[in-house]
Amino acid sequence: MDNWDEIRTAFQVARLGTVSGAADVLGVHHATVIRHIDSLERRLGAKLFQRHARGYTPTEAGRDLLAVAQTTEEQFAHLSSRIKGQGETVSGELVVTSIAGIADLLTPVMVSFQRNWPEVRVRFLTDMRVFRLDYGEAHVAIRAGTGPEEPDNVVQPLARIQSGLYATKAYLDRFGKPASDADFAGHRFVCVDHENTRAPFYRWLRATVQPDQIAYAATEPAALEEAVRQGAGIGFISCFRASLDPALVEILPPRAEWESPLRIVTHVDLHRTRKVQAFLSHLKDAAKEWAFCS
Amino acid sequence: MDNWDEIRTAFQVARLGTVSGAADVLGVHHATVIRHIDSLERRLGAKLFQRHARGYTPTEAGRDLLAVAQTTEEQFAHLSSRIKGQGETVSGELVVTSIAGIADLLTPVMVSFQRNWPEVRVRFLTDMRVFRLDYGEAHVAIRAGTGPEEPDNVVQPLARIQSGLYATKAYLDRFGKPASDADFAGHRFVCVDHENTRAPFYRWLRATVQPDQIAYAATEPAALEEAVRQGAGIGFISCFRASLDPALVEILPPRAEWESPLRIVTHVDLHRTRKVQAFLSHLKDAAKEWAFCS
DNA sequence: CGTTTTCTGTGCATTCTTGCACAGGACCGG
DNA sequence: CCGGTCCTGTGCAAGAATGCACAGAAAACG
Numbered sequence: 001m002d003n004w005d006e007i008r009t010a011f012q013v014a015r016l017g018t019v020s021g022a023a024d025v026l027g028v029h030h031a032t033v034i035r036h037i038d039s040l041e042r043r044l045g046a047k048l049f050q051r052h053a054r055g056y057t058p059t060e061a062g063r064d065l066l067a068v069a070q071t072t073e074e075q076f077a078h079l080s081s082r083i084k085g086q087g088e089t090v091s092g093e094l095v096v097t098s099i100a101g102i103a104d105l106l107t108p109v110m111v112s113f114q115r116n117w118p119e120v121r122v123r124f125l126t127d128m129r130v131f132r133l134d135y136g137e138a139h140v141a142i143r144a145g146t147g148p149e150e151p152d153n154v155v156q157p158l159a160r161i162q163s164g165l166y167a168t169k170a171y172l173d174r175f176g177k178p179a180s181d182a183d184f185a186g187h188r189f190v191c192v193d194h195e196n197t198r199a200p201f202y203r204w205l206r207a208t209v210q211p212d213q214i215a216y217a218a219t220e221p222a223a224l225e226e227a228v229r230q231g232a233g234i235g236f237i238s239c240f241r242a243s244l245d246p247a248l249v250e251i252l253p254p255r256a257e258w259e260s261p262l263r264i265v266t267h268v269d270l271h272r273t274r275k276v277q278a279f280l281s282h283l284k285d286a287a288k289e290w291a292f293c294s
Numbered sequence: 295m296d297n298w299d300e301i302r303t304a305f306q307v308a309r310l311g312t313v314s315g316a317a318d319v320l321g322v323h324h325a326t327v328i329r330h331i332d333s334l335e336r337r338l339g340a341k342l343f344q345r346h347a348r349g350y351t352p353t354e355a356g357r358d359l360l361a362v363a364q365t366t367e368e369q370f371a372h373l374s375s376r377i378k379g380q381g382e383t384v385s386g387e388l389v390v391t392s393i394a395g396i397a398d399l400l401t402p403v404m405v406s407f408q409r410n411w412p413e414v415r416v417r418f419l420t421d422m423r424v425f426r427l428d429y430g431e432a433h434v435a436i437r438a439g440t441g442p443e444e445p446d447n448v449v450q451p452l453a454r455i456q457s458g459l460y461a462t463k464a465y466l467d468r469f470g471k472p473a474s475d476a477d478f479a480g481h482r483f484v485c486v487d488h489e490n491t492r493a494p495f496y497r498w499l500r501a502t503v504q505p506d507q508i509a510y511a512a513t514e515p516a517a518l519e520e521a522v523r524q525g526a527g528i529g530f531i532s533c534f535r536a537s538l539d540p541a542l543v544e545i546l547p548p549r550a551e552w553e554s555p556l557r558i559v560t561h562v563d564l565h566r567t568r569k570v571q572a573f574l575s576h577l578k579d580a581a582k583e584w585a586f587c588s
Numbered sequence: 589c590g591t592t593t594t595c596t597g598t599g600c601a602t603t604c605t606t607g608c609a610c611a612g613g614a615c616c617g618g
Numbered sequence: 619c620c621g622g623t624c625c626t627g628t629g630c631a632a633g634a635a636t637g638c639a640c641a642g643a644a645a646a647c648g
Contacts, residue, residue, distance in 0.1 A: 046378065
């Protein structure tokens with residue numbers, strides 16, 4: 001049963017009883033309608049209509065088609081209005097992905113968004129691998145740094161998260177607290193185990209301290225943070241995370257050059273929808289309230 | 295939501311995830327598939343798929359379409375197999391029409407046919423007006439005489455119903471019983487009120503008796519028969535109907551020239567179907583058993 | 589790391605569908 | 619009885635959808 005258009009044509013003929021009437025409704029020439037019916041009947045091997053000078057009377061098969069196509073037309077009409085409307089409504093799924101490090105910063109935003117738009121089911125994905133927006137894996141991605149992006153992705157700056165140098169009280173009791181970045185001699189540091197990282201504060205750290213001062217290195221951000229908390233040395237932790245842990249002591253005040261940009265990335269097709277726009281404005285509003293950001 | 299073929303194309307793309315795969319299944323070029331999707335999305339004003347190098351991933355709208363079109367395809371497949379099969383099966387409606395005069399002759403045939411083919415719903419229409427087969431009003435018509443027929447109707451002889459001259463005992467007690475058609479003087483007759491009727495026995499009657507002997511005339515066959523039963527005169531009644539009424543007495547034995555042919559008429563498109571053929575053979579078998587016919 | 593495969597996407601020629609004009613038949617109303 | 623109207627049906631030309639060839643890009647594979 002290929003060629004659904006011919007079924008649609010036959011449906012209108014069965015509904016209206018005449019070829020001409022169906023042609024008017026369908027917006028085609030009546031010759032086209034005749035040819036569609038002929039083609040469909042030839043393929044089915046059965047007559048759908050009794051032809052006579054006053055019109056086409058559906059046979060039993062034609063009435064069967066009428067009933068089936070009637071519901072089909074209704075289903076398609078509903079589908080059409082759903083799809084046309086869904087770009088304008090804030091409902092359905094909203095899939096947001098981000099790096100794991102800022103999950104606890106974002107979660108309150110997600111929850112309040114869902115509270116504001118109860119029709120929306122929020123999915124918040126944090127995973128090792130980067131989710132790809134052009135594969136339809138997420139509507140919105142929140143990413144750190146200034147990495148390259150796909151051509152079809154629209155990128156917006158969200159905030160600049162401040163990071164500072166921290167150490168535990170236990171570390172300071174043992175090694176003392178440096179007064180400035182000129183006073184780092186004899187101190188040990190925690191740094192990412194990657195020569196050419198893009199994180200600005202780690203680039204600054206590698207340029208400032210001696211390599212043998214890096215006492216602890218790891219690839220995983222969470223592992224680095226944990227190392228500082230365990231007293232392995234002085235290390236960078238984002239200010240908002242450090243503020244949650246009273247055991248951490250700020251070594252130096254945050255600097256603008258240490259700030260790391262946070263970007264909102266959306267796929268160009270989804271960016272225009274009201275659902276995504278609603279979330280974006282909600283997210284930006286929330287970001288304005290964030291302390292430790294600029 | 296016109297152009298159902300584009301929905302079908304989009305359905306296959308959503309189902310398979312690639313344009314190329316959908317093109318193979320649909321038996322068209324992949325460029326055609328791309329153009330269908332583009333056209334459909336443009337008309338809906340919403341993206342159905344996220345495009346990427348490995349294929350098309352359906353969006354929320356695309357998944358919605360997938361679900362709707364899935365059931366549509368199934369419905370159409372069922373419809374197709376029903377229509378293709380129904381020409382070969384004996385089921386559904388069977389509409390038979392005839393003149394009212396032979397309804398009680400046909401009814402047992404219809405009932406036994408329905409008993410033999412329980413899938414069939416029989417509708418037996420007897421009405422004043424002649425039902426038109428080319429308007430799809432009936433599958434089979436049983437008609438008397440040798441009237442003209444539509445070009446698309448296939449006509450078969452069914453039987454020749456015998457009619458005889460009858461009167462009531464009361465009439466005979468009063469007027470006597472004529473020994474032959476040469477002994478009709480002084481008798482009164484019941485005849486159709488129509489100069490040029492096609493019924494052979496009435497033509498014979500008008501040619502045989504004097505006009506003033508026709509004591510009772512009517513247009514309706516049932517009214518004529520009732521007039522004979524009421525003793526209005528001698529009149530023609532079909533033998534099978536007269537045999538049911540013991541009050542009627544046969545005046546003259548049936549003659550071949552009084553016989554009226556009974557024709558089966560079907561529309562050429564429906565004539566080929568097994569359902570109609572089954573009824574026709576059943577009807578012919580039953581007609582062989584009919585007494586008062588030849 | 590280069591190669592192969594498998595996708596999508598687009599300009600161009602072709603085929604096929606569609607529209608048009610007209611014929612023919614049936615029905616309706618005067 | 620006869621013109622007007624509303625149907626269906628068909629040959630022919632215009633237009634639109636399709637197929638083809640090729641480009642380009644990304645993933646898979648050895």
